[in-house]
Each structure stands twice: as structure tokens, then as C-alpha cells.
């Protein structure tokens with residue numbers, strides 16, 4: 001069902017955990033399945049210096065969150081805001097059609113964490 005890359009990111013996820021003094025935090029859920037993803041970011045000079053995630057979801061959700069964290073780490077907030085779930089899916093080499101919604105959580109979560117940071121630092 002899953003390609004090798006997805007399996008690799010699922011079984012060996014990058015950036016799992018939490019950041020205690022995070023600058024931005026968000027928790028998003030998938031309306032399709034009720035699964036949840038939490039993202040923590042550390043921001044310095046408008047750049048995502050560190051990011052960690054916790055996902056209570058399926059293999060696609062974990063692989064997508066893990067890939068998303070790698071894709072936005074070191075990026076500016078503006079660049080990270082432009083990341084789409086399609087880019088995450090492409091970077092994973094594709095997901096089964098029924099599992100595309102799982103990757104949407106990764107996009108929603110990073111956007112919400114940046115929004116949280118921006119609201120706290122107006």
C-alpha cells in the first residue's frame with residue numbers, strides 16, 4: 001500500500017517530540033478521520049529554527065508530518081506558509097488516494113503554528 005519512502009518516514013520519523021519553550025504551537029484534527037497532529041516551532045529572525053511534532057494518526061499522517069518538518073526547518077515563515085500538502089505528498093513519492101487527506105493535516109498544522117506565533121508576536 002505504501003512506497004518505501006513513506007514506510008521509512010513512518011518507521012523512522014524525523015523531529016518527533018515537543019519543544020517546551022516553543023514560540024508557536026498548534027493542534028489540528030482531520031475532519032475525515034478524527035486523528036490529531038500537534039506542531040511546535042521555534043522561530044528566530046523570521047526563520048523556523050526548530051520544529052517538532054506529535055501525531056496521533058495513521059502511517060500516512062506520521063510520514064507526512066515528518067516530511068513536512070524537514071521541508072520547513074530553516075525556511076522563513078513566508079516560505080513555510082506556502083508549503084502545500086501536495087508538495088509533501090510529492091516529496092514522499094506519493095500516497096494512496098484514500099490517504100491524501102492525512103497529508104492535509106501537515107499543511108494545516110504548520111500554518112496554524114505560524115499563525116499562533118504571529119498572534120503572540122504582533
Ligand code: FES
Nearest residue numbers: 033035058061102
Ligand atoms: Fe487519519 Fe490518516 S486516517 S490521518
